[in-house]
Amino acid sequence: MGGLQKKKFERGSATNYITRNRARKKLQLSLPDFRRLCILKGIYPHEPKHKKKVNKGSTAPRTFYLLKDIRFLLHEPIVGKFREYKIFVRKLKKAYGKTEWSAVERLRENKPTYKLDHIIKERYPTFIDALRDIDDALCMCFLFSTFARTGKCHVQTIQLCRRLTVEWMNYVIASRSLRKVFLSIKGIYYQAEVMGQLITWVVPYQFSHDHPVDVDYRVMATFTELYTTLLGFVSFRLYSSLNLVYPPKLDSNGESEPKEESEDDYAMNSESYLEKLSALSASLARVVSSADEEEAQLDQFPSEGEDMEKMEAREKELKQQEAQKKLFEGLKFYLNREVPRESLAFVIRCFGGQVSWDKSVCIGSTYDVTDETITHQIIDRPSVGKQYINRYYIQPQWLYDCVNAKILLPVEDYFLGVTLPPHLSPFVEEKEGDYVPPEKLKMMALQRGEKPGNEQEEDEEEEEEEGEQEEEEEQEEDDNGDEEDDEEEVAEEKNLKKMEEQRSQGKSLHVKVTPGKLKVENKARLEQEEKAEEKRLAIMMMKKKEKYLYDKIMFGKKRKVREANKLAAKRKAHDDSEKEKKKKARK
């Protein structure tokens, strides 16, 4: 066979990839510019399957890009802007060097800039695409908005991030779409459901910044540049979907008007509006002011594939969601100055509560401590000086736990100075047979609207103990308001218990008297037996292979249950030992 000799690395994967440096040279950009362009356009490096083939026989670790991607980059108008900027910098340097200040000023006025709008449109062709990718954008904006204005990044970027995050929070409040909150040691995780998409973001605690050195700030700033644009467009769309004015305006005829007096001494005029917005205490203005929107009833069309059970389950879920949205409605909160104001105000307003704080803490407080209609005061210190009778003094964790449990939890566990129950992660979903911590079990029982007897006793014991503690404390503080409340509660609970006991006795009698009911039980048992029999037969009828698989699955399940039981036993032992310790300590 004749023909030309085939040369190596002129076909196949070697021609599909391009190294970073070659790509950079092809685009005539410096490395930082190239990196920025790639981030903005969403072009990421690629790991080839056969590195040696791509790398022309060498095994040196290199960064590769797909050649087609780089060709696509060649068409980007922003590349030209980058080059312009490079030249601008060169000219500026020269003007500085020659101390030509007028030239410097002129150059600065004509500084080349670019917009990313077309890139957003290109990368996210539909709104839903953008919404799916909003997690990253939110995290980044919340992070950058907490940065100090120290020159680690551009001050304007920080301001823009702050504005966008405030807009986002206001949207979540207006749409009541917050679902979960988790206070971790790293930051606060939030989850909201916006237009059917679950969106998770993390917000760092305030004042918790030590700037890590091994983070590339330039890369992060580039990502933020893209994400601020994205978030802006998304929030515009979200606002218009709710008929809200964008950029957000405070509702002028709102029932809770922020006080006017303290404005001047709080912030400059130019800043005060954003500050008022970020206070999150007032509602937003709508394009069409609608006094009472009628909730659109969900139409029910049972589709073919679904059966009624699923439909019902979904309906139930919807109802639960509706109930959750109105969780704090009618409650009036007051935040003490030591609690994280922004997070708490956000959470409370997301579920329809009213919130205020001391007017020296932040702008936008709506009522004073002395307001008699306050139902809950959030407090995070061991004791308070003056207490009002008609309000609960609770620790901030109560709010977060309520949100995660989707019901108003009993306030007793969260009273002032009480050891708090653990704050469980709402992001964990236990499968069947997994170990579930007892606190969660209790919460789930509460959700179902019942109180299991055994645990209730425990609860009562604990409550009694706590009650005693509180009594002692209150005696010290010479305030007997809460004590009365507690006594009343204890009395009520006792009554309830008595009634339950009576009921249970009555029930047992009932069973003994009427044989008809016994029959019913028999029927049920028969059914159960039948089912068990069927199952046994089905197992017997299995093929050997299937049987093997089945056994394996069952073994796995049993093992899981066993492990969960072990953990539960361990936990009980732990709790018991703790209790005994407590008792001993008290004695």
Add this chain to the structure above:
Amino acid sequence: MILTFENLSSNMAAARRLKRVAISQPGFLTLNPKVTPTDLVSSRRKRVNKNKKKNWNKYSDVQDVEEFLEDLVNLKFCFLCEEAAEPVKGKKRKGKSSRPLRIDLILQHDSLVAPPKDVLAYQKPNAKKLRRTAERAEKLAANGVVPRSKKRLLNRTVVDRMSKKTETEANNNPERDFYDIWGQETKDLGEPWYLQQTRKKLVKRPEKLNEKPSVLPAVEVIAPGGSYNPDFFSHQELLREAHEVELKKKKVEDKLERQLAYNKADTATEETILREQVEGLVEESEEEEEKDAPKEDGEEVAVGAIAVADKKTERQRKREKAEKMKEQQRLTERRQTEQQQQLFQLRSIKTSIKQQEETTQIRQKRRKAKEEAQKAQPRRLGKLKFQPQDMEVQLSDELAGSLRQLKPEGSVLMDRFKSLQKRNLIEPRERAKFKRRLKVKYVEKRAFKEIS
């Protein structure tokens, strides 16, 4: 008069001559109106040589000629404007400049018939209308009504530079506005071909670029043990995980140490050093001999082996060929019988094929599972491997009792950065080291030197 008196009294011949020349000029005005300029010039005619051209210019009386020429100019040269004519009149300089150019004379209109008057030049179009509008405008102005054109001028927004600046402001401008980018339809500006060629239409983004390089979620929520007030067991679980990570690190470190370890007994003593120094000095000759001896033997053997190979005889070749044929025949026969035998082995063959298929299926499955798992893994994108960040953990005694006392652990910034790396969006990279091109020289300043 005073001037003339002074001039006269100056007694200088040159001055007198100058005066005479000046007075003889036609436009000269004396201060005393009764005295005519000709009287001032003395009656005695001055003699001059007439054979010099210079004197012709000076002393010949050309006034009457000039007057005549001037008349000509005034009467016939209608195209000369008055302003141009005046200086000519005023100066009345003799010589070439005062005369009309010859070319002008040639171009002169010498027809006796007067040119027809251009009526249109004196008429204004729409004069009546204009007059009326002017009248109306006056009336309106008297009433205080501003005409529309003026109003528009006044209303026109001043193009100030500030507004333009904000328009082209960078995209991190905190006051920038957003619009409905997904709602508005892109309006067609023209032919697609035209748009494409003028680079007004952007190149379509390939679908493949919208795929994410990793299946990991953007925000990975910390384990339940990372709660600020965790459940006992989940906290223990998290601690255990962190412990395992630390153990792994320790193992790697230990391994490295082991590899770098050396036998302590191997350290150099005086004796070994001495031996090393003496090495090769004693028994040198014997060793060399020993080394050389086997070398020579080897060479001889190799040469011998090559020499031994002999040429084959014809007979040998024939026999070899026959043997080869026989062997081939035997093999073909055997193959045939084997194939015949396989007919009876059909069942076992079937089972073996089935087994093979099963194994390939299992392998395929495994490979697929591995690929799936790989999707969630960070890829090797550059020089460095991805290093997961340290786990955020608070020990039992570090846990805060309340939200107020909470000390945040780790940094969200680091978390975000590592997440980007983990999802293959950026390659892990070391910070570029600052390389100084020129050496730095430290010099003590004089003031400093004096003290130290």
